[in-house]
Amino acid sequence: MNIMVAETAGFCFGVKRAVEMVYNLLSKGVKVCTLGSLIHNEYVVNKLKNAGVIVIEDIKDIPVGYTLVVRSHGVTKSCTDYMDKNSIPYVDATCPFVKKIHKTVESESFLGRKVLIAGDINHPEIMGIMGYCRGDCMVFKDHQELKKIAEKCKNFSVMDVSLVAQTTFDANEWIKCVNLTKNLFTNPIIYDTICNTTQLRQKESEKLSKISTCMVVIGGKNSSNTCKLYNICSKNCKTFWIETCKELDLDYLRNCECVGITAGASTPEEIIEEVEGAMVTDFESGNEENENFKELLEESFKGDYHGRRIKGTVVSVNPSEIYVDVGRKQSGIVPKSEFTNDPNAKLEELVKVGDELDLLVIRTDDQEGTITLSKLRVDADKHWDEIEESYKSGEILEGVVCKVVKSGILVAYKSFNVFIPASHVGGNRTIPFEEYLNKSVRFKIIEVDSRKRRIVGSIKEAKNEERGQELEKFWSDIEVGKVYKGIVRSIKSYGVFVDLGCIDGLVHVSELTWDRSKKPSDVVSVGQEIEVRVKSFDRDKGKVSLSYKKEDDNPWTVIKNKYPVGTVFETEIVNIVPFGAFARVVPGVDGLIHISQIADHRIESPGEVLSVGQKVRVKVREIDEENKRLSLTMKGIDNPQEEGLQSGEED
Numbered sequence: 001m002n003i004m005v006a007e008t009a010g011f012c013f014g015v016k017r018a019v020e021m022v023y024n025l026l027s028k029g030v031k032v033c034t035l036g037s038l039i040h041n042e043y044v045v046n047k048l049k050n051a052g053v054i055v056i057e058d059i060k061d062i063p064v065g066y067t068l069v070v071r072s073h074g075v076t077k078s079c080t081d082y083m084d085k086n087s088i089p090y091v092d093a094t095c096p097f098v099k100k101i102h103k104t105v106e107s108e109s110f111l112g113r114k115v116l117i118a119g120d121i122n123h124p125e126i127m128g129i130m131g132y133c134r135g136d137c138m139v140f141k142d143h144q145e146l147k148k149i150a151e152k153c154k155n156f157s158v159m160d161v162s163l164v165a166q167t168t169f170d171a172n173e174w175i176k177c178v179n180l181t182k183n184l185f186t187n188p189i190i191y192d193t194i195c196n197t198t199q200l201r202q203k204e205s206e207k208l209s210k211i212s213t214c215m216v217v218i219g220g221k222n223s224s225n226t227c228k229l230y231n232i233c234s235k236n237c238k239t240f241w242i243e244t245c246k247e248l249d250l251d252y253l254r255n256c257e258c259v260g261i262t263a264g265a266s267t268p269e270e271i272i273e274e275v276e277g278a279m280v281t282d283f284e285s286g287n288e289e290n291e292n293f294k295e296l297l298e299e300s301f302k303g304d305y306h307g308r309r310i311k312g313t314v315v316s317v318n319p320s321e322i323y324v325d326v327g328r329k330q331s332g333i334v335p336k337s338e339f340t341n342d343p344n345a346k347l348e349e350l351v352k353v354g355d356e357l358d359l360l361v362i363r364t365d366d367q368e369g370t371i372t373l374s375k376l377r378v379d380a381d382k383h384w385d386e387i388e389e390s391y392k393s394g395e396i397l398e399g400v401v402c403k404v405v406k407s408g409i410l411v412a413y414k415s416f417n418v419f420i421p422a423s424h425v426g427g428n429r430t431i432p433f434e435e436y437l438n439k440s441v442r443f444k445i446i447e448v449d450s451r452k453r454r455i456v457g458s459i460k461e462a463k464n465e466e467r468g469q470e471l472e473k474f475w476s477d478i479e480v481g482k483v484y485k486g487i488v489r490s491i492k493s494y495g496v497f498v499d500l501g502c503i504d505g506l507v508h509v510s511e512l513t514w515d516r517s518k519k520p521s522d523v524v525s526v527g528q529e530i531e532v533r534v535k536s537f538d539r540d541k542g543k544v545s546l547s548y549k550k551e552d553d554n555p556w557t558v559i560k561n562k563y564p565v566g567t568v569f570e571t572e573i574v575n576i577v578p579f580g581a582f583a584r585v586v587p588g589v590d591g592l593i594h595i596s597q598i599a600d601h602r603i604e605s606p607g608e609v610l611s612v613g614q615k616v617r618v619k620v621r622e623i624d625e626e627n628k629r630l631s632l633t634m635k636g637i638d639n640p641q642e643e644g645l646q647s648g649e650e651d
């Protein structure tokens with residue numbers, strides 16, 4: 001007898017998570033109860049019972065001091081509302097895949113669409129889903145029942161319907177229901193909510209049952225997904241449905257050439273091992289080994305070898321391929337693209353001769369004598385749970401852009417290529433996507449399709465979230481007078497915008513330079529890094545006013561230091577007005593020579609004596625910093641004695 005155990009047999013992600021949550025609470029001393037059995041497996045339920053977990057049948061029966069763990073099937077909305085309202089402590093272990101269905105039916109029915117649910121109306125998962133529908137919904141177990149229910153409704157063909165399925169619904173029956181829904185209703189919206197785990201398990205079991213003499217399906221008699229496995233396998237070979245190894249019909253099995261074992265999502269590993277162990281022991285003690293069996297089995301896989309997991313030992317590595325020994329006469333080849341999706345990776349650095357790899361057969365070529373293998377696809381199975389966790393938690397991830405496609409880019413992350421639609425790439429749209437190639441980007445997962453193993457991500461959302469965090473920090477740190485370094489983003493007539501990292505601040509033209517004769521473009525240029533000081537800010541309006549002027553350059557400080565009252569110096573006339581003339585003192589400050597201060601004799605107009613551009617000697621009469629006025633005179637400065645006593649550096 002040869003025994004083959006399905007790789008997908010045993011606890012699924014949702015069940016494993018729920019059981020771990022309960023044990024985690026118990027380890028902290030929390031008293032736990034569940035509404036109905038946590039999972040459909042008597043062995044596990046008894047184990048939990050022995051550990052102190054109480055099973056109640058009505059939400060109103062939760063004992064005082066106990067925390068209710070909502071099982072992976074989920075509960076109705078009214079149930080969680082009741083617990084919230086009455087402050088009953090609970091931990092929600094609803095499987096995220098089921099939660100997604102809750103959200104879907106809630107929003108679809110809210111929009112006035114009739115919800116069609118493919119599944120078992122008596123199953124707790126379906127009861128929970130129904131509880132999230134706002135209004136009527138229709139539940140049916142197969143496409144025939146759907147037809148009957150629909151035809152009973154008035155004007156059913158024009159009804160707006162949305163179709164979902166129980167996570168463990170039979171995949172083949174689902175296709176029939178989808179086709180019928182499209183025929184019966186005008187504009188149906190179909191949500192394929194069958195859990196990928198279930199589909200994989202069903203597919204593998206089907207395959208295994210086709211090459212086995214007999215199948216053993218392990219799982220609770222009340223487990224719907226185990227029931228489906230049993231039905232699938234029974235179509236191909238003699239199948240036994242057992243809960244524990246005590247029910248094994250060893251008399252029958254020992255005469256079978258090849259026995260396949262699969263198990264429902266609620267079956268713990270230890271029971272599967274126990275069943276396998278019982279068969280092996282029986283076989284070893286009473287039968288002679290069929291030496292040729294392995295060869296025969298291998299023969300039976302011919303043509304159906306694809307999709308099998310095997311182990312291979314690396315025998316050589318080159319930049320584009322890895323050669324592995326898979327214990328067969330054919331050569332095993334793992335192309336680089338099936339080993340890693342990182343375009344920058346070097347195979348020689350990732351693997352070495354002698355390494356043992358878990359691989360998936362993707363192609364056999366008997367003529368060439370090669371087997372093409374994939375490590376990426378094996379890793380994908382291992383990493384999928386992590387992907388779903390990251391999706392749920394909204395974690396920001398990092399990957400390398402590996403390809404530009406028609407409507408976006410692909411980012412290599414772990415063993416997956418994450419599709420980033422063009423609208424989610426963000427950044428400067430004028431930059432061609434090719435420029436992102438081989439660069440590292442941060443992104444968030446915004447959609448996963450477990451069935452097709454497709455992941456959609458958004459760089460834009462990751463950036464927005466990170467920007468939000470940076471902004472929060474920025475606003476909590478900012479204060480008037482604080483100095484920042486920033487990049488000049490744009491120049492306007494009224495000032496310049498400076499990128500401070502997470503926000504742009506404005507330097508008004510009056511705060512750019514003390515020299516008011518200068519335009520903003522005379523002072524800074526786009527792209528220049530400058531140091532700016534916060535003048536004021538308004539968090540509610542998201543505005544920051546900045547200053548680029550330096551106190552050391554303040555012309556009034558310069559004037560006070562360099563041109564105190566009485567200083568005589570040579571300067572230039574820059575403007576002439578009826579009441580006098582203006583002479584440049586320092587850039588940005590012109591001093592007024594009043595008409596009465598131009599000459600020792602009376603003049604009718606300044607133009608009689610002065611002209612623009614003329615060099616003159618002047619003396620500082622008065623400095624009025626508050627009103628920004630500087631008064632000069634041309635009188636009495638030719639007195640050498642006075643000049644000698646009071647002239648400044650310029651003299």
Ligand code: SF4
Binds near residue numbers: 098
């Ligand atoms: S079968 Fe799928 S949907 Fe159901 S609990 Fe397991 S992982 Fe969740």
